[in-house]
Amino acid sequence: MSLKVRDLRVYYRTLAGDVKALDGADFELADGEITGLVGESGSGKSTLGKSLIKLDGRMRYVSGTVELDGAELPVRDSARMNDFRFREVSLIPQYAMSAMxxxxxxxxxxxxxxxxxxxxxxxxxxxxxxxxxxxxxxxxxxxxxxxxxxxxxxxxxxxxxxxxxxPSLLIADEVTSALDVSNQRAVAETLAGFRDRGFVKSMIFVTHDVALVNQIADTITVMYAGRLAEKGPAKTVVNSPRHPYTRMLISALPEVGVSHGERRLSGIPGSPPALLDPPAGCRFRDRCPLAFDKCEQEPPFAEVEPDHSVACWKA
Amino acid sequence: MRRYFGRKLFVYALTFFIAMTVNWIIPRFMPGDPVQSRLARASLQSPEASAAMQAYYERLFGLDVPLWQQYLNFWASLARGDLGISIWLFPQPVGDIILGAVPYSLALLLPAILLSWVVGNWFGAYAARNRWLDNTVLPVGYVLTATPYMWLALLLAWGLGIVAGLFPVGGAYSFALTPSATPEFVGSLLQHWFLPFLSLFLVALGGWAIGMRNMIIYELESDYSNYLEALGAPRRLVRRYAFRNAMLPQLTGLALQLGTLVAGSLLTEIVFSYPGLGYLILQAIRNQDFFLLQGAFMFIVVGVLIANFIIDIVYVLVDPRTRIQMQGGAA
The missing domain is CATH 1.10.260 (434 Repressor (Amino-terminal Domain))
Known part of the structure; x- marks a missing residue:
């Protein structure tokens, strides 16, 4: 395991109170693994990416540990973290066009x-x-x-x-969002090539784009409202997702070779909960067609089969 | 490169031409007639003597020909480097009077402009990273920039000159002395120089400090700063980059400010009776001295243009983006 994240919580300080953007992330990354971190805007995927390299001024570390290659990553201490940045953990920012x-x-x-x-x-x-x-x-x-x-x-x-x-870990934060489709593919493949050549050991590829991630990532991690919903091998997550949110997310995507003339693509009704004061229990409860009484309690992010974890009571 | 500077020079030449034309027109629109007032001062009794004298003066000052010819004559004599004869200090040539005043103005302006720029930028850059300094420099800066020149100068003259008696409040040196290279005279020069200098320096200081502080904060929040920090660059490197980039607008500001500071020195020189260009302008207006006024304005125009041209060159040296635009490349 090159990366081990345990119960990582990072909140944003606002005048109205803490926004719980990342509320308990538990996951691991194997050597050589590229994980596509997907989720809608505000799901906490960028916050997770940033908190592994540099918390910005508004972010507040609350709890959790991060281990990289067996050594603890001092994510809460920006000064101590400096030794790890660039050498152990590196970042390709969203704003690569203006990064120089x-x-x-x-x-x-x-x-x-x-x-x-x-x-x-x-x-x-x-x-x-x-x-x-x-x-x-x-x-x-x-x-x-x-x-x-x-x-x-x-x-x-x-x-x-x-x-x-x-670096051992590379965080690619929405690197393709400003590019056209053919460049998106090229950039993603270049990054996968970097992994193959050993320039980076493992990678977190933060994006909105499930289709792109499916092409280059080994695993897909789905986030919803500040928590991990599902993480598993890319094929499994795309073809047989276990979390209701993932299922609805995948079914909202157009498929190659399928005519959508007669059938409208289905979206996910409703909107994510406000993270300033999120409801207890499963955060997808209000939008979930499968919700039942037990969803009042928070479902653990548990392994349902080897390398496939889901945070849902019904999974 | 040549095209860029060629275009710049053309714009400067055009500006010079228009400014000089305006300088020529404005005094002639002033109410009153300089020749009549000279005659009145001479208080001649006989009308013939008066008429003869008027004719003499008009021919001397070139006022006996139609206006359009006066205008052409003005450019012709300017091309020969002849600025005319002063009416106020008749019969001294305007060129000599101005050359006598320019050192005083420059000695006042250059240190005040440059020092306030350097010190202001330095303070502002520090204020951007120090809360305590930020809380003191900023309010003081706002008060200083909001203070009218005149008022601050009067306050300084009154407080440090009259009440405290530390500095003299008028002239460029003590009237008891004659100009010479003695330590006594130089001391007197410095003593008289200090208050007008201080007033100009203080008024400009606040604006620079505030501008620099805001620019530094902006640059430190920019993408390239964030990226460097994410890659673990030390604070020192990020600050160095931010400072360098924050200086660019300040350079433009310096060029713009030079023009207004020349006008500012006018008030300062009047308040402290300092015999620079500003003081000359006041006297020229009072005495309807067309030629002195034209000459003084010309020096100001030329000064502002030269300052701008220097800043243009400096800008090309420090900002690669201007260089690329010059070569016709895409920005």
Whole structure:
């Protein structure tokens, strides 16, 4: 197991009180595993991704432990966490297009960053160039300013930079949301390629896009209202989901080769509960067609078969 | 590169032409006639003597030809570097009078503008990361920027000059001395220089500090700062990048501010009777001295244009985005 997350809770501080965006996440990631973390907006998937590398100013760590390769990750202590960032845990941000300082040449910025982390840019440069060429960029990118690069080039540069120190865990936070469909596929495949070449050991691929995740991920993790709903092998989750939310989510997607002329795709009626003061018990209860009395109690995120966990009493 | 600066220079030349034309027109619209007032001062008895004198002055100042010819003559003599003869300090040439005043204005303005810019940016950058400093610098900054020049200058003159008696409140040096390179004279110069300098410095300081503080906070919240922090870059590197990028709007601000500070020095020089360009302008208006007014305005216009041109060059050096636009590349 490269990553072990136990009961991780991270809330957002607001004037009205704590918003329980991540309320008890329990999961593991195997060596070499890519998990697609899916869920609707506000389900806590980005919060989970961010809390594994850097809590932003509004986030408050409440409880939980994170273990990476047998060592505890001090997610609550930003200063101690600094040693792990980039080397052990790295991030490809949602805003890859604007992630680089506009007034610094790309190479200079990378050199500044590496030197400030105690790495020798000179020593790493050949590897950096090799990896840039791997994603179809030349060495000349290093002599350019970010505005001289296209959006896709910036994205690939950031992908190479983020994984340059071969981190154990890579968090890709909605990296495809700003791209067109063909680029989405290319980016996802490049990231899977990074895993195959050993640039990263395991990866959390945060996205809305179940179809894309199905193509590159080994497992799919579904979040709902701040909690994990289901995690299992990608095929299993897509073809025979056990959680009612996952089932409805999958059935809301169009399928290749199926005409939707006569049949409207079904959505999920209702909306997720407010996370400022969420109801007790299962959070999907109000929208769930299978809900019964026991759903007043919170269902545990339990393994229903090997490597397949579901948080539902009826699973 | 050449095209970029060529275009800039053309715009500057056009600005110069229009500004100088306006400078030429405005004094001539002022009520009153400088020649008549000179005659009145001479209080001649006989009308013939008066008429002869009027003709003499009008020919001397070039006022005996139609307006359009006066305008052409103005550009022609400007091209020869001749700014005319002062009416107020007759018969001194305007060029000499202005050259005598310019050092005083520059000695006042340049240190005040540049020091307030440097110190203000420095304070603002620190205030952005220090709550205690933020809570003191910001209110003081707001009070300083909101204070009218005139009032602050009067307050300083009254408080430090008259009540405390620490500094003299008028002139550029003591009237008991004649200009010379003695320590006594230099000391007197500095003593007289300090209060007008301080008033200009203080008024500009607050604005720079507030601007820089806001820019730094904005840059520290920007995507590239977040990304660097997520990759564990030390605070120092992130701050360095943020500071550098926050300086760009401040540079533009400096260029814009130069123009208004020249006007600001006018009030300062009047309050402290400091014999710079501003003081000359006041006297020129009072005495309907067309030529002195034109000359003083020309120096201000040229000063603002040169300052802007320097900032243009500096901007090209510090911001790669301007360089790329210059080469015609896509932004």
């Amino acid at each position: 300082n506009p007034t610094r040449k790309v190479g200079r910025m990378i050199a500044d960053l590496l030197e400030s982390r105690g790495e020798r840019f000179r020593a790493l440069r050949p590897e950096l160039v090799r990896r840039l060429e791997l994603v179809g960029l030349g060495e000349q990118v290093l002599g350019r300013y970010p505005i001289e690069l296209s959006g896709g080039m910036k994205q690939r540069t950031v992908m190479v930079l983020s994984t340059l120190l071969d």
